[in-house]
Amino acid sequence: MDSHLGMFPYEPRPVQLELMGLFAGAVGSGTSALAEAGSGTGKTVCALVPALFGAARHGKRLLYLTRTNSQQVQVFRELRAISGRSRVLGTGIQGRHSTCLLLATEREWRTASPEELSVLCNDRKETSRRREPGGCPFFEELRAAGTGELQSWCERTLPTVEEMARHCREAGLCPYEAAKLLARSAAVVVAPYVYFLSPFIRARLLDWMNCPLEDLVVVVDEAHNLPEFARSLKSLSLGLQTLRLASQEATELGGLYVQDEVRVSDLCARMEQIVLQLRDEYLIDEDGMVPPGAVEEELMYSFRWTSNRLESAVANLAAHGEAIRENRRKGGRVPRSHLHSVGSFLALWMGLESDAYVKLVKDGESPRLEAYCMDPGLASEPLGRCHSGLHMSGTLSPLEEYRDSLGLGDRTLLRAFPGIFPPENRLVLCDPSVSMKYEDRLTDEEMFSGILGKAGEICRATSRNTAVFFPSFDLLERSLAMGLGRSAGRRIFVEERGASQQDLLETVDSFKEEGRRGEEGAVLLSVIGGRVSEGIDFPDRELDVAVIVGIPYPKPTARQKALQYYYDIRFGKGWDYAVRAPTARRLLQTIGRLIRSERDRGVAVILDRRAVQFREYLPDLRESSDPARDVADFWSPGCRPPPSP
Numbered sequence: 001m002d003s004h005l006g007m008f009p010y011e012p013r014p015v016q017l018e019l020m021g022l023f024a025g026a027v028g029s030g031t032s033a034l035a036e037a038g039s040g041t042g043k044t045v046c047a048l049v050p051a052l053f054g055a056a057r058h059g060k061r062l063l064y065l066t067r068t069n070s071q072q073v074q075v076f077r078e079l080r081a082i083s084g085r086s087r088v089l090g091t092g093i094q095g096r097h098s099t100c101l102l103l104a105t106e107r108e109w110r111t112a113s114p115e116e117l118s119v120l121c122n123d124r125k126e127t128s129r130r131r132e133p134g135g136c137p138f139f140e141e142l143r144a145a146g147t148g149e150l151q152s153w154c155e156r157t158l159p160t161v162e163e164m165a166r167h168c169r170e171a172g173l174c175p176y177e178a179a180k181l182l183a184r185s186a187a188v189v190v191a192p193y194v195y196f197l198s199p200f201i202r203a204r205l206l207d208w209m210n211c212p213l214e215d216l217v218v219v220v221d222e223a224h225n226l227p228e229f230a231r232s233l234k235s236l237s238l239g240l241q242t243l244r245l246a247s248q249e250a251t252e253l254g255g256l257y258v259q260d261e262v263r264v265s266d267l268c269a270r271m272e273q274i275v276l277q278l279r280d281e282y283l284i285d286e287d288g289m290v291p292p293g294a295v296e297e298e299l300m301y302s303f304r305w306t307s308n309r310l311e312s313a314v315a316n317l318a319a320h321g322e323a324i325r326e327n328r329r330k331g332g333r334v335p336r337s338h339l340h341s342v343g344s345f346l347a348l349w350m351g352l353e354s355d356a357y358v359k360l361v362k363d364g365e366s367p368r369l370e371a372y373c374m375d376p377g378l379a380s381e382p383l384g385r386c387h388s389g390l391h392m393s394g395t396l397s398p399l400e401e402y403r404d405s406l407g408l409g410d411r412t413l414l415r416a417f418p419g420i421f422p423p424e425n426r427l428v429l430c431d432p433s434v435s436m437k438y439e440d441r442l443t444d445e446e447m448f449s450g451i452l453g454k455a456g457e458i459c460r461a462t463s464r465n466t467a468v469f470f471p472s473f474d475l476l477e478r479s480l481a482m483g484l485g486r487s488a489g490r491r492i493f494v495e496e497r498g499a500s501q502q503d504l505l506e507t508v509d510s511f512k513e514e515g516r517r518g519e520e521g522a523v524l525l526s527v528i529g530g531r532v533s534e535g536i537d538f539p540d541r542e543l544d545v546a547v548i549v550g551i552p553y554p555k556p557t558a559r560q561k562a563l564q565y566y567y568d569i570r571f572g573k574g575w576d577y578a579v580r581a582p583t584a585r586r587l588l589q590t591i592g593r594l595i596r597s598e599r600d601r602g603v604a605v606i607l608d609r610r611a612v613q614f615r616e617y618l619p620d621l622r623e624s625s626d627p628a629r630d631v632a633d634f635w636s637p638g639c640r641p642p643p644s645p
């Protein structure tokens with residue numbers, strides 16, 4: 001084939017030709033490209049085709065990164081379509097919790113962390129290699145059978161990870177090890193973010209693929225999630241619960257010492273006191289900045305230690321923990337030690353001198369210390385050393401902020417594509433008479449009551465499925481206490497604080513069913529920036545009206561203020577990069593729940609006059625003095641929304 005278009009499995013639309021051209025140019029020139037393109041554009045296939053073609057032409061390998069396991073399914077759907085034009089082998093990799101067949105019988109393993117599970121798995125495999133009892137029968141069967149027949153089956157079917165696991169289970173083979181072996185010959189490997197951003201896991205992945213970093217073409221799906229994921233990967237925390245478990249662990253072993261006559265339990269008890277002391281002294285609202293050296297100074301004063309003796313005590317604590325982990329490992333148990341967790345945290349905490357970190361004390365059910373990484377580039381830096389990186393999302397603007405935060409460089413290609421759905425299918429309103437500004441809520445109780453009244457009117461204005469999104473669970477729960485559930489006039493579903501994924505999905509599915517019935521519809525109360533507003537699709541009549549109560553600015557916590565200051569110092573754009581950019585993305589993600597196909601129609605109402613500050617991202621935004629009436633008119637038979645301003 002002379003062009004990547006020969007691999008494209010559909011009749012390409014103009015926007016798809018442009019999107020593929022952008023990505024093909026990036027792969028051809030060995031640089032990165034950022035693309036913002038809305039739902040329905042076909043971003044997945046538009047990235048796969050030029051990436052596969054370009055990687056093959058330039059002797060590179062393709063790695064496709066997703067935020068969640070479920071997003072991998074769409075990649076394999078498109079690979080199957082592409083394979084109808086040009087045969088291609090792809091394999092998906094997920095963690096052992098999704099693919100290890102021993103978890104069905106080894107109950108304790110189900111609570112293991114990925115690191116702990118890796119240790120257990122490697123031990124079982126080594127036992128099998130020595131042909132000793134107690135190994136892994138699925139690994140042994142895979143070694144005996146080889147991958148020839150399995151690879152042929154994968155080339156024919158291009159299975160998802162779940163389908164691969166099912167097939168391997170029936171054949172008695174290890175799905176995880178099979179995927180690793182197939183990665184060496186696959187044209188595309190599909191994996192979660194962590195497989196690239198974690199240095200240790202990335203080294204193993206590159207070894208499985210037999211590919212140096214410089215020869216990778218990397219596609220980042222739903223890329224707006226990548227910066228915060230990268231920050232969280234480099235951040236660390238220590239809570240009271242871990243300290244108490246560590247103390248209990250030491251006591252059960254008969255009392256361990258970290259220095260002279262200082263017991264492990266003494267150190268853990270003092271650390272617990274220090275966390276509570278710092279919370280009481282520095283906490284403002286939900287977190288507070290911890291002064292440099294505060295924890296170290298308290299420990300040295302308490303035990304009359306020098307800095308050298310403190311470092312030695314922390315090293316001894318970690319060593320005790322490592323010994324415990326090794327003993328548990330030899331006994332075939334999960335190699336876990338809370339002492340090791342405490343020791344590792346303190347060693348990292350004391351060694352952090354980078355301006356990219358802020359040290360915090362946080363409140364909650366288990367008060368804790370946190371070292372929060374403000375620079376996602378510390379984890380994402382390898383992206384700049386790959387041959388090419390293709391980053392895409394429906395909500396990536398401002399593109400410059402994303403590029404700068406990840407340190408991708410000035411050669412990065414930036415492009416925002418217009419929406420492809422008919423503009424008359426969407427109406428976006430804001431009410432200029434109300435404000436959810438923090439100061440206004442504090443000083444004007446009637447203002448919030450009035451906003452809830454307007455939300456109730458909008459809910460009653462139509463029988464269409466309606467979601468009301470709040471900036472926080474606190475405000476959601478406050479709205480219920482003030483009677484929003486009654487004033488909405490329809491059946492109410494609520495996203496509960498701390499709900500499990502299963503419980504949340506059951507709530508959302510029940511809400512969706514009300515919309516599909518097409519009778520009265522229902523109302524869902526949720527939070528903006530959460531699992532519903534960013535992670536769940538609502539096609540057809542499953543969601544027709546979205547009410548956004550207030551602008552979802554980040555809460556002015558100590559962490560948020562530190563992040564804004566960090567971006568001010570680094571780029572001179574603290575407000576734009578730390579506040580305005582994430583707020584715009586949350587708004588666009590939430591409004592984007594309404595229109596997922598050319599058949600969908602929907603209305604979004606922002607109950608906050610500050611919405612006009614985001615016209616750059618919402619060019620179709622209209623002010624409305626009576627949003628309930630305008631919502632009702634939009635759904636009236638034959639009615640079309642007025643033109644955008």
